Amino acid sequence: MYEQLINKEAKLAVIGLGYVGLPIALAFAKKIKVIGFDINAKRVDLMRNNIDPSGELESSDFEGADIEFTHDLEVLREAQFFIVAVPTPIDEHAMPDLKPLLGASTSVGKVLKKGDYVVFESTVYPGCTEEDCVPVLERESGLKFMEDFKVGYSPERINPGDKEHTLAKIVKVVSGCGKESAEEIAKVYELVIDAGVHRASTIKVAEAAKVIENTQRDLNIALMNELSIIFDKMNINTYDVLEAAGTKWNFLRFQPGLVGGHCIGVDPYYLTYKAKAMGYDAKVILSGRSTNDNMGAYLANKLVKMxxxxxxxxxxxxxxxxxxxxxxxxxxxxxxxxxxxxxxLESFGVTVEVVDPYANSEELKHEYGFGLVAEPGKDYDAVVVAVPHAPYKELEEDYFKSLMNGSPILVDLKGILRDRIKDITYTSL
Structure with missing residues (x-):
């Protein structure tokens, strides 16, 4: 397969062109022939015009790429090597939602041919690739796993907004359904990963490695959040404590904060779900999840009391x-x-207005039921700097004073302004 790809006798397809899939597709398209597939026709149209719908990549990143963007399943039939990079969210009950993944597996299964490879990048629990996705591929294609087609798993390590730890600079974990397939998959990824690839012993090992990466971070942040609650009761600034403790060479430099996004706040639930299915309750992991999931309410209640x-x-x-x-x-x-x-805050009857230099107001309305105001108003009783965007780090105390009325309160969640606020009632995590 590797030889066919580098000789451009075969095509690689990436299914799902979001934060993960599009950078991978473009990276491969600088080396081999690529099909970029997404079910969202509007997103496909944007990418055909060198626009990243996620706002992460520049138009120049599309230049020199041998790629065909499509939402047409028939075009996908031309590929022989498939990479599935669709979201794996959780539902309202914190249970794994495999609908996007199984939907993508269904699409790939419809076009799968003898000799093809399918590699999954979506974060899942150990066993999901072989136990959940492979049966769908077999059912839709009428082919036999291992005999007719090969499967691998290579967990994504894309970090949105990070311009330093980019795709090519991060070691890639790869795995296959056997030694031969694992080696072929590794060689394909080595085309675009300068940092090299790590060959995991099995698909389950690679799946487990991915899910614990973010579980570990989640637990460390949960510890920091719990410490921030304790230190607040002692009237101690958590960030001052972390700065002092950080002078020790082996202190882990985690900080308290709101844990959201598509990875850290989601992936641990995939592991605990599988653990529960195996008869084990993951107490430490779920305790950390509970702490982190409650930090938003904690912060709001703290402000209301103030x-x-x-x-x-x-x-x-x-x-x-x-x-x-x-x-x-x-x-x-x-x-x-x-x-x-x-x-x-709104549950207490507080009127809340929201600004953000990066977020899309319509997307917020669609997803959460509120939008953005064009500009901050005046006469606020409090201001919450909830996300430490770069423009906010440049703001001075007089700016916040101009927004607020008497007895103003500034909640600086990540402590980015703590050294320059003197006259306003100030707090952070």
Whole structure:
């Protein structure tokens, strides 16, 4: 397969052209022939015009790419090597939602041929590729796994907004359904991964490696969040504590915060779901998840108490929330925990207005039921800097004073302004 691809006698297809799929598709398209497939026709039209719908890539990133963007399944039949990079979210009950993944498997199965390869990049629980996706491929294609087609798993490591740790610079974990297939898949990925690839022993090992990467981060952030709650009761600034503790060479430099997005706040639930199915309750992981999932409400309640202490009538207060994306300097609003802050404040009768230099107001309305105001107003009782976007880091105390009325309160969630706020009542996580 590798030889066919590099000789351009075969085509590689990427299914799902979001934050993960599009960079991969374009990287391969600089080396081999690629089909970029997405079911969203509007997104496909944008990419045909060198526009990344996610706002992560520049038009120049499309230059020199031998790629055909399509939403037509018939075009997908021309490929022999398929990479599936669709989202794997959770539902309202924190259960894995495999509909996008199984839908993509159905599409690939319809066009699968003898000798083809299918590699999954979507984050899943160990066993999902072989137990859930492969049967769909077999059913739709009428082919036999291992005999007629090969499958692998290579977990994505795309970090939205990160211009340093890009696709080519991060070691790629790869795996296959056997030694031969694993080696072929590894050689294909080595075309675009300068940092090299790690050959996992099995598909399940690769799946498990991915899901624990974000579970580990989730637990470390949960510890920081719990410490921030404790230190707040002691009237100690958490970031001052972390700065002091960070002088030790082996201290892990995690910070408290709202844990949202499509990875850290989601992936642990895939692992705990599978653990539950195997008869084990993952107490430590779920405890961390509970801590992180409740931080938005905690922050909102903390602000409400501060406003009450300041003599405010809560039902008549107005709060400005700055930042609505799940992390700084990105457009991505998926699983944004800022929403939890907003909803909790509104449950007390607080009027909340939201600004964000990156987020799309219509997408926020569609996803969460609120939009953005064009510009901040005046007379706010409090301002919450919820996301440390780059433009917010440049703001001075006088700017926040100009937005607020008497007894102003500034909630600086990530502590980015703590050294320059002197006259405003100030708090952070």
């Amino acid at each position: 406003m009450i202490k300041g003599g405010k009538n809560i039902s008549q207060t107005k709060v400005l929330v700055m930042g609505a994306t799940f992390k700084e300097n990105v457009e991505d609003i998926r699983n944004s925990k800022v929403v939890d802050v907003i909803r909790e």
